[in-house]
Amino acid sequence: MCRSAGLRFLQHHVVAALGYLLAGVVLFSCDQRPEPPSVSPDSPSSLARDRLPEQSETAGADQPGHARHPSADDRPRIVAFGDSLTAGLGVAPEDSYPSHLQRRLDAAGYRYRVINAGVSGETTAGGLRRVSWILNSRPSLVILELGGNDGLRGLNVDETQSNLEQIIRRLLAEKVPVVLAGMKLPPNYGADYTARFEAIYPKLATTYGLTLIPFFLEGVATDATLNQADGIHPTGEGYRLVAEHVFQAIEPLLLKPRPAR
Template identity: 45%
Template structure:
């Protein structure tokens, strides 16, 4: 009789206990630190690279929030100066898309390299996986300048063990059908191609979150 009473007491306690369910995992917070190519210059709200990238990742089953940290006209020096407040403490991965405005201003590639080195070093020191998106210089700036500038991005990525995507505007640059009338910034069709082509590299980046 006592054993039966004890059994009922245990069953009652289990029934009365609150049910604890696992907390839902928060989306990965991916920051895109960039210039007007990130900020969506000339495009309607929601049509820029970060928003389109987030939508594409979610279609592939990735629970990700893509943060737009693009500032039109920004250089690598500008990105470095605003790094700490643009990439907050809740960031979990970063795409660095900077350098185009350095090229347009004719900035010494060595200076661009030093700025990017500092940016990527500070991010990796925080334990954040980084994807460096490369840029290429048109050869009307001179063959020597173009070669030096183009090499910056791969060199920086390799130095810090970051992922590297060779050319952010791959498949879009110099195509009038994929750019705004200024011939520099992608239109909505151009952004779609950028997202499609960079997507595998971004998924590699997300796979590194929490791996270190």
């Protein structure tokens, strides 16, 4: 009898213990809420937020990669396509040349939206890879400012010219007018290299009938007061002068503003 009673007592406590354990598992499971899925910076979900200008309203001066909400801006688009000189490296977004150009157009009564498609460090090869992005923004005009980084790196002049030519041909094939910004190099790159490099721009402009800005940094590059400490990138005032030169070059291509009533 004692042995049988002991077994029943042991069985009772084992069952009770299992019941408590099972109840604990159930309660623990009910308290757990699924964590929201994490999104890495390079995942498709995060990249989907960085959409093209025609799909979304961009922040600030329409820098690529800051799209958030649908845009109702139906103005024709001028795309400033270039490197750090277009992006506005070293100055506030409102002091970049595309931002100055937007204000200049607004003041003159032209109804256009300027999109800053500048990427610091961009070469002509990198620009060629971005042409589809530029075309997807449905530009009415493209200001092409590329090649400076090729020259400063001493890249092959023929390859630089070929890349620019392919960019131009793809834009023209879609009936997009191109304004080509010429670049120059410091004399320490050698007379032969600098001459061949600088000849790229008038040659392409003549071949394809483009509006040419002979030197993008005209009146700015040689003035220390208009350049940052690196001697390459303009200050905000320097970019304002660049924008003025660009405005003078593109104005003949723009739709005339409506006269005030």
